[in-house]
Amino acid sequence: MKKIIFFLCCISLSLLSAKSLCDALEMQNSCFTGAFSAGYVFKHDDHIFREVYGFGMVNVITADGCYYPWQSWGFGAKISYWLANGRTTFFRKHTFLQEVPVTLYVRRIHDFECGLQIYASLGGGFAWIKEKSYLGHVRQYRGLGEIEVGLNYPVWRCLNITSAFRYLFPRQSQGPVKVDVGGFDVRAGFGFSF
Numbered sequence: 001m002k003k004i005i006f007f008l009c010c011i012s013l014s015l016l017s018a019k020s021l022c023d024a025l026e027m028q029n030s031c032f033t034g035a036f037s038a039g040y041v042f043k044h045d046d047h048i049f050r051e052v053y054g055f056g057m058v059n060v061i062t063a064d065g066c067y068y069p070w071q072s073w074g075f076g077a078k079i080s081y082w083l084a085n086g087r088t089t090f091f092r093k094h095t096f097l098q099e100v101p102v103t104l105y106v107r108r109i110h111d112f113e114c115g116l117q118i119y120a121s122l123g124g125g126f127a128w129i130k131e132k133s134y135l136g137h138v139r140q141y142r143g144l145g146e147i148e149v150g151l152n153y154p155v156w157r158c159l160n161i162t163s164a165f166r167y168l169f170p171r172q173s174q175g176p177v178k179v180d181v182g183g184f185d186v187r188a189g190f191g192f193s194f
Helices: 003-022 047-051
Strands: 032-042 056-066 073-087 094-111 117-133 136-156 159-169 173-176 177-180 183-193
Touching: 032 073, 032 159, 047 073, 047 094, 056 094, 056 183, 117 173, 136 183
Parallel strands: none
Antiparallel strands: 032 056, 032 183, 056 073, 073 094, 094 117, 117 136, 136 159, 159 183, 173 177
């Protein structure tokens, strides 16, 4: 919990420094966008996961940064922190699951005259997964891919409201056990452009 509070304080300071940058720069011809958002991740239809954790995981925070060296094409990186609490199927003991997906992507953005921007991106990376229960700790790394569509709408100067829909895939197997690293991530938050 202390790590999450520290992380949120760092994000708040970043947003304040981004606001001062926004005051100094115009939103037109922006070549960098950043966003902080939160939401929910609906996991694939996996009956074992649903018995323990329910339908998905909370997307506590997603940090996204994209650089546009060309007018409508860019590349960037994204990191998220997901968590879920549940009960084991047999003894009904508490279990805790964390996932940290990290991806690199290529993005295409389209600007409308009203200021609205829509984008689509395609990328890949890995997910760090940690599950803690009465049986102990399990840590894993899994590769993943992502497809995302989203929109940015300017609110004030370079401050935007942003929302996104992301699909993370695939299910991967290790022996007979399938590990679901993906799902549908729906989130909203604030972004900035400069």
